[in-house]
Amino acid sequence: MTRKVSVSEVLQHSSPESAWIVVDGNVYDMTDFAPSHPGGPEIIHQYSGRDASVPYNEVHAPSLIKSSLDAKHHIGTLDAATVTESWTAANTPAPQAKAASSKPPLADIINMYDFEKAAHQSFTNKAWAYINGASNDSITRDINIETLKKIWFRPAVMKNVSRVTTRTSLFGCRLDAPFYVAPTGAVRTAGEEGELALARGAGPSGIIHCISTPASYPHDEILQATPEHAFFQLYVDKDRAKSAKLLRQISASDKVKAVFVTVDLPVVSKREDDERVKAENTVEKQVSPGKDQKGAGLARQSGSFIDPAVTWDDIPWIRKHTTLPVVVKGIQRWQDARTAMSLGCEGIVVSNHGGRAADTAQPSIITLLELHRNCPEVFGKMEVLVDGGFRRGSDIVKAICLGASAVGVGRPFLYAVNYGTAGVEHAVALLRDEIETAMRLCGMTDLMEEAGPDFLNTAPVDHLVYHGPHAYLGRKPRTRARL
Numbered sequence: 030m031t032r033k034v035s036v037s038e039v040l041q042h043s044s045p046e047s048a049w050i051v052v053d054g055n056v057y058d059m060t061d062f063a064p065s066h067p068g069g070p071e072i073i074h075q076y077s078g079r080d081a082s083v084p085y086n087e088v089h090a091p092s093l094i095k096s097s098l099d100a101k102h103h104i105g106t107l108d109a110a111t112v113t114e115s116w117t118a119a120n121t122p123a124p125q126a127k128a129a130s131s132k133p134p135l136a137d138i139i140n141m142y143d144f145e146k147a148a149h150q151s152f153t154n155k156a157w158a159y160i161n162g163a164s165n166d167s168i169t170r171d172i173n174i175e176t177l178k179k180i181w182f183r184p185a186v187m188k189n190v191s192r193v194t195t196r197t198s199l200f201g202c203r204l205d206a207p208f209y210v211a212p213t214g215a216v217r218t219a220g221e222e223g224e225l226a227l228a229r230g231a232g233p234s235g236i237i238h239c240i241s242t243p244a245s246y247p248h249d250e251i252l253q254a255t256p257e258h259a260f261f262q263l264y265v266d267k268d269r270a271k272s273a274k275l276l277r278q279i280s281a282s283d284k285v286k287a288v289f290v291t292v293d294l295p296v297v298s299k300r301e302d303d304e305r306v307k308a309e310n311t312v313e314k315q316v317s318p319g320k321d322q323k324g325a326g327l328a329r330q331s332g333s334f335i336d337p338a339v340t341w342d343d344i345p346w347i348r349k350h351t352t353l354p355v356v357v358k359g360i361q362r363w364q365d366a367r368t369a370m371s372l373g374c375e376g377i378v379v380s381n382h383g384g385r386a387a388d389t390a391q392p393s394i395i396t397l398l399e400l401h402r403n404c405p406e407v408f409g410k411m412e413v414l415v416d417g418g419f420r421r422g423s424d425i426v427k428a429i430c431l432g433a434s435a436v437g438v439g440r441p442f443l444y445a446v447n448y449g450t451a452g453v454e455h456a457v458a459l460l461r462d463e464i465e466t467a468m469r470l471c472g473m474t475d476l477m478e479e480a481g482p483d484f485l486n487t488a489p490v491d492h493l494v495y496h497g498p499h500a501y502l503g504r505k506p507r508t509r510a511r512l
Contacts, residue, residue, distance in 0.1 A: 032105030036116045039107070043078025045070065049104065051080040051120075053091055056104040062097075065268070069333040080107075080120035087156075088215050090223060090246040097247075135448050135455055140463075141420045144444035144456060148219070151447060154306045156218045160443050162302035163384035169392070170384025173418025176392040176493075180427050181486040185472030193468050195461065195476045199412065199435050200287040200354050200375070202258045205235025206461050207477065208425050210453075211383075211416045211437030212262030212289060212358075217245035219446040226446045228254040230453025235461070239289060239437070242275070252284050262289040262358065265343065267336045276350035288351055289378060290344075293359025293386045295337040300385065344372045356412070359386070361396055363403035363495070369411070370404075376412035376434070383417055383439050391493070393417035397431050398487065398494045408432045422463025426471070429480040431487075 034056045042049035048059045050073070059077065063070035076084070085094070095103070132151035138144055149157060163170035195206040210227050217223035223245040224238075231238040232255060239260035240251050252259065261279045266272045279285050347355055354375035360366050361381055369377050379397050381390040391399075397415050400407055407413060415428050416437030425436045438460070445456035464476070473479045 033108040034105045035108050035111040036113060037111065040078050045074050045077070048073055048077035050076050050078075051107050052082050052085050052094055054082075054107050054109075055094075056107055057094065057098060058102045058104055062102060065334075080116075083122045086217075087153075088217055088245060090217060090250070092250060093245065093247055096249075132447060135451060138448075138452075138455060138459075140459060141441040141444070141456065144441055144447070144452070148444040148447050152219070155303075158302040158306040159215070159218055159300075160440060162300050163388070164298040164300060164386060165388035167302075167384060168388050169381050169386075169390045170418075173381070173384060173392045173394070174420060175418075176394050176490055177418055177421075177424045177427060179489040180394070181489070182423075182427075182467075182471050183484055183486055184470055185484070188472035188474070190469040190472065190474055193465050193474050193476070195464055195468070197435065197477045199237070200260070202237055202286050204237060204435070206425075206457075206464060207429055207433075207435040208419075208438055208460060209236055209260070209435055210238035210442045211439035212239040212241040212260075212291075213439055213443055214241045214243035215245050216241075216443060216446055219443045220449055220452075222446065222449045224251045225254045226450045226453050227442060228252075228259065229256075229450040230445075230457065232256040232258065234454050234457035236457055237286075240285075248275075248279065252282050255284055257284065258286050259284055260287045260289055260356075261285050261353075262291055263347075264291055264294075264334070265336045265339045265347075266334050267338075268334075269336070269346075272336075273350045276347065280351040280353055285353060287354040287356055287375070288347070289356045289358045290347060291358045291382075292339060293361065293380060293382050294335065295339065296335065297333065298382075298386055298388070341368055341372065344374065356414070361387075361390055363396075363399050366400050366407050366413075367404045370407050374411060376414060377407070378437060379413065379415040379417075379433075380437070381417055391495075394428065394431070395490060395493050397428065397433060398490070401432065402494055402496055422460045422465075423467040425460065425464055426467045426473075426476065426480065427485060429476055430482055430484050 039049050039051060039056060045063070046060070048063055050057055050059055059073045063073040066073055132147040138147065152160070197204050197207045210231050216227065220226060224240065225246060227238045228251050237258050237260060239262050240248060241262045242264040244251060263272065263276065276288065279288070344355065356376035356378060357369045357374050358378035358380055359382065360369065360377045360379050366377055379393050379400070381387070381393055393415050400413070412434040413432060414435050414437060415433045416439060419425055419436050419438050420441060428436045442453060442456055445452040448455070468476055471484055
């Protein structure tokens with residue numbers, strides 16, 4: 030029989046030494062779990078002895094806490110008869126800053142920028158800062174988009190483009206178009222369905238989604254909602270045993286077709302928009318600040334488990350725990366692409382984490398050009414994917430012309446989750462239509478067979494592409510002052 034727990038008993042467990050929280054009427058003992066919480070123990074201690082249902086459910090699925098904790102940590106259910114006015118007042122969040130009703134009808138959305146505008150209108154300030162925000166001054170986030178605009182098409186005319194095809198295959202998956210949902214964590218911040226909307230909307234629409242390690246829903250629940258195939262994105266945990274177990278679990282599913290190992294974020298970057306915006310429902314409570322004073326952004330709360338010690342030597346270790354194709358995500362220079370190839374990786378993702386890693390890192394499309402200039406052989410040896418700044422179907426066509434096997438689209442699909450599964454399906458349809466329109470206007474009928482650099486003029490950005498040692502800069506020994 031489930032034990033009933035009184036409010037007075039919960040209040041007695043409000044310290045790091047004994048931390049109980051209430052989520053959806055259930056009382057959990059988080060004392061032992063807090064130190065290993067992916068976002069660090071501070072966020073647990075912030076809500077110890079309190080009801081954390083609202084902030085928890087904004088980011089996580091109701092089922093995640095039960096699947097993450099051993100049954101022994103479930104103390105019981107909150108006794109509603111003991112709830113007092115003071116408890117209710119202390120655990121009632123302030124009204125949300127924006128209402129979901131302020132977004133336009135889905136039928137009015139005609140491109141990815143419309144999804145973004147709708148999200149800006151309807152997301153809470155915290156959700157908008159987390160999803161739209163990037164590192165430091167957001168320079169790389171913005172230049173990703175702007176650089177794609179500077180690459181010109183060279184259309185061929187008088188072609189019979191009455192029928193076109195965009196079909197392709199990727200790691201054994203048949204796709205109707207060469208783009209996929211890039212992995213992103215805590216998708217529930219964008220909408221209640223979270224990753225389930227991506228799973229339900231991607232496959233039936235002819236593309237594939239990539240599940241992130243710090244997902245809002247349990248991984249097995251997302252896979253259950255996945256009709257056919259998915260990729261999985263891995264952040265290597267500081268506790269390597271956890272990553273090894275996760276790899277084995279994911280590899281046991283016949284739906285997962287590749288593992289994307291993210292390597293461009295050894296530590297969570299400084300995301301100032303995210304850190305500045307205080308969650309609308311934050312409970313005022315003084316807790317230990319932990320190991321640093323870098324703020325309480327959602328990204329930092331969900332990414333503190335990432336191991337900064339990952340090196341190329343860990344690729345064989347990863348292979349010991351999975352037989353799936355290994356894709357290195359976060360390539361930003363040609364030398365690393367060649368290293369991935371030499372280690373036998375099945376693919377790479379040219380990516381700067383959507384501007385969420387090192388700010389002022391070069392645009393992803395420039396890195397793709399850098400590979401052509403310095404190690405063109407990688408395109409014939411493994412799948413070369415790219416993400417970062419893709420907002421139009423025409424952007425995707427440009428990347429395919431430059432040798433990409435497929436394109437990852439991240440933020441636009443998060444904005445689409447604002448409308449649930451229907452929003453994801455609509456976003457896919459819009460991008461596919463834009464791709465086919467760009468193909469016809471440029472004189473292509475089979476995207477993966479015909480697309481090539483002769484359809485592009487890259488002259489406006491060619492001067493940005495790295496082409497070898499600097500003409501006058503070099504590494505010089507530093508003089509050490511003798512004091």
